[in-house]
Amino acid sequence: MNSLSLGAPYLLVVFPLGMAYLFYVYRKGGKPKAVVISSLLVLRQFEGKPTSRTKFKPPLRSLLELLFFLLLALGSAKLARLAEARDVTVIVDNSFSTKARTEGGAPVWDNIKTEAESYLSSLSGSTRIRLYATAPTTHLVSDDSLSPTQARELLKKLQSEYGEDELELLLTKLTQGRTNAETIVFSDKEMAVSRPALSMRTAANLPKYNVAIVEASTTQEKVSVSVVMEGNAPLKTELHLDAIDNDSGGARVIGSDKRELDLTPGAKVVASFDLPKRAKSAKISLPSLPESRNSLKEDDIVWINTSRTPKEITVVSPTGGSLGLDQIPFITVRAKTPEQYDPSSPAGGYIFHRAVPDSLPSTPSLIVLPPPGNRIAPTVTKGGEVKPAQVTRWADSHPITRYLTLTSLAFTEALPLQPVEWSRELISSTAGPIALVGEPLAEKVAVLGFEIFPFDGAKAPTVSILTLNIFKWLFDTSSQGAGIAKASLPLKLGEGIESVRYLETNEAIEKAQDGSFTPPQTGLIVFKGANGYKGQLAVQFFSERESSLVRDPIKLPSLEQKAGGSDYLVEPLSGTLAAIALTLLLLDLYWAALPLRRRGPGSAAR
Amino acid sequence: MLPPIFTPQLLRKIELLKVVSRRSFLGHRQGGHISPRRGHGIEFADYRKYEPGDNPRHIDWNLYGRSDRMYVKTFQEEQNLSVLCVVDTTASMFTSPGNKKFERARDITLALSYISLLQQEDVLLCLPGSCPLKSFYGARAIHAIAQLFEGVASSKPEVMRKEVLKAITGMHYPGVAVLISDLLIPLEDVRNQITLLRSKGLDVTVVQLLSSGDLDPLGGESYALAIDSESGEEVTVSLDSEERRAYHQKVMEHVDAVAAVTRQLGASHVYGEVEEELFSFLSTSLSRSGLLR
Secondary structure, three states: OOEEEEOOHHHHHHHHHHHHHHHHHHHHHOOOEEEEEOOOOOHHHHEOOOOOOOOOOOOHHHHHHHHHHHHHHHHHOOEEEEOOOOEEEEEEOOOHHHHOEOOOOOEHHHHHHHHHHHHHHOOOOOOEEEEEEOOOOOEEOOOOOEOHHHHHHHHHHOOOOOOOOOHHHHHHHHHHOOOOOEEEEEEOOOEEOOOOOEEEEEOOOOOOOEEEEEEEEEEOOEEEEEEEEEOOOOEEEEEEEEEEEOOOOOOEEEEEEEEEEEEOEOOEEEEEEEOOOOOOEEEEEOOOOOHHHOOOOHHHEEEEEOOOOOEEEEEEOOOOOOOOHHHOOOEEEEEEOHHHOOOOOOOOEEEEEOOOOOOOOOOOEEEEOOOOOOOOOOOOEOOOOOEEEEEEEEOOOOOOOOOOOOOOOEEEEEOOEOOOOOEEEEEEEOOEEEEEEEOHHHOOEEEEOOOOOOOOHHHOHHHHHHHHHHHHHHHOHHHOOOOEEEOOOOEEOOOOEEEEEEOOOOOEEOEOOOOEEOOOOOEEEEEEEOOEEEEEEEEEOOOHHHHOOOOOOEEOOOOOOOOOOOOEEEOHHHHHHHHHHHHHHHHHHHHHHOOOOOOOOOOOOO | OOOOOOOHHHHHHHHOOOEOOOOOOOOOOEEEEEEEEEEOOOEEEEEEEOOOOOOHHHEOHHHHHHHOOOEEEEEEEEEOOEEEEEEOOEHHHHOOHHHHHHHHHHHHHHHHHHHHHHOOOEEEEEEOOOEEEEEEOOOOHHHHHHHHOOOOOOEOHHHHHHHHHHHHHOOOOOOEEEEEEOOOOOHHHHHHHHHHHHOOOOEEEEEEEEOHHHHOOOOOOOEEEEEEOOOOOEEEEEOOHHHHHHHHHHHHHHHHHHHHHHHHOOOEEEEEEOOOOHHHHHHHHHHHHOOEO
């Protein structure tokens, strides 16, 4: 049930002011009583304005004017309807797994879309909706709050994409934001809902049959492939490998191999292949799967790129060690002590660990825990005190921290940093800024006030991802001519790339205005620059997680419902009301501006 | 039907009055006023030489005896008088509460007409907008005149000028003219009106009638939108007690100015107020002006 209220009640002060003005005007100069007299011959000499009136009888017009003032004041004060205060966050999972076909043959995405549309149709027109989609990356479909109709229109345009969902991450982030909104998730995943304002609609009718290549890796002429099946009965199938050489112009298959696989539901089967020496890439596929066992065809093929162009990173550390960075593929690490540091020697980038050079090198640099009182950036440290720190805020939009949740990240020791002219805060903590980024001298620099080394991968996942993100941002490790890209996501391959084509079909990928390429599907792409061949990249669009149709339910912490948010919906009536009142008032003022003296015979009231 | 004010007592008193003119006018029937025409009157006028055909009764035999010449005595003839009453019917005459100003003008006109009709004078009435000119004779005609006043509506100033001109053009025998008006108009207009009447050689008497409303136009209001009854012009005015006195003074100055213009043009001016008693006005103010005796 709605009730009326005012969005800006202080503007109602206009009303008493207007009333006082009207009273004043009529007291001082209101229209007097009309008296018909024989002749103005003599009286005209006494014409003049009165100084005051002894009696004040408000004419009917003043009442109308008061009404206009009231309307104007109400309009200006934004007459608003107290809305139901219903904010709904709708999350639609359009990740890769929603491409899975149901028993009827239709994609799961259709079910999700239909359910979401049906839900949106059931909402009242005043409901404000924030619509999220999960693929190709989790994003807000429209920055504005939407009406159910608008949301339905946008939903119709959404497609199932080749991307992973990050539902847990998104829901956690929403938990930290506005909490009074109802949240409803439309997904093919199951979710253990423990939030009162969160509900889940899982697309039904999803077959649990799928065979997927969930992992493929290559090491020294060996290829290792993991295959998983979901279903209710064992299955025998073949796994094929085609080795490809594309070094001498044109792609050609230089060798093929296959393995018999005995798959049991839920079990992972690993197969190994020998790769010919000249092979630069390989295609691994499951060509002979029965239709009924393969809900997702897209995860039946994997491309492997074997060519590597390692990027050389110089680590400058008092220990002289590589800080575990040699675990990271596509990076060649050269370790030096501060004494051995020579800025003139070429390097793809520098990592200064507990050390700072005399001047910043002309390459991207990562400075971790800069020692107090250093010469290059003396203002970087603030007192040099090491404090315990709990992360309070981070830059959501920065490539390093995008899609990361650092809420629970706490450091027993962190060095608060003093921001400098070229820097911006990346991560803030209870102790102050602990991560800064910037681009002085046109080179990227990141300064961390906490320890991230030695790099040991999965032991500290958040820090590891953060480290890899830093590497990706600083040293551009994703576009070094080798690696894996994801389908549907823009791919920046650097300057000078003229064409990008699929190796197998020679299909060209168009270059976007910002210089990026978006490969629409899986495959091996080769890109060429002005100087000829540059490199190749395997494009995948699935992960093991998305290919698995039987997944652990998402579990979210319970959350107390909080009140808050805007309860007002400003009605368009306010503007209309104000416009009408203003028009009438202007007309009235026009009439009032007409002189009291009207000349001309025959106009007198007798 | 005469208005109620004309009680038998008032009529008996009025009957004693007589309309007089300051000079002689030709009439068209025998009456009580000396006419410029020589004829069979009582009043000796002159001698002239006898001519054959003259009545021998008019020969002055005494003079013949002394001078041996025959002279005939001539007498001034006594004829009736034409009395023209012009009543202002413009809107200003109707603005007083209860139309008192026009009523008083009517009463004065009826009284003058009654006196004139009793003396066998011709009464000509001009009510602009209602009755351009109509002639009455005989005492009984007073009722017809009274009837003409019923249902008179206000007319515009230009209508009045036009019909007054028509009235004097239609007068065959000049005589006395009485203009009854408030004359709250510019002096130039006053001059024009009197000149128009004087152009016919009439013996003009101007009766300027004002009401208390003309002397205190806003009544109880100190601040009002005054609307001219004739032009419709509106003026916002505020009058305190001092200004009211000043206004009264200004109006009286206008009356004096009108009187001066009237006298300058050889006419008589009589000022009257509506509230004044009728017989008193007739016997005092109009007698003093020489119109009544």
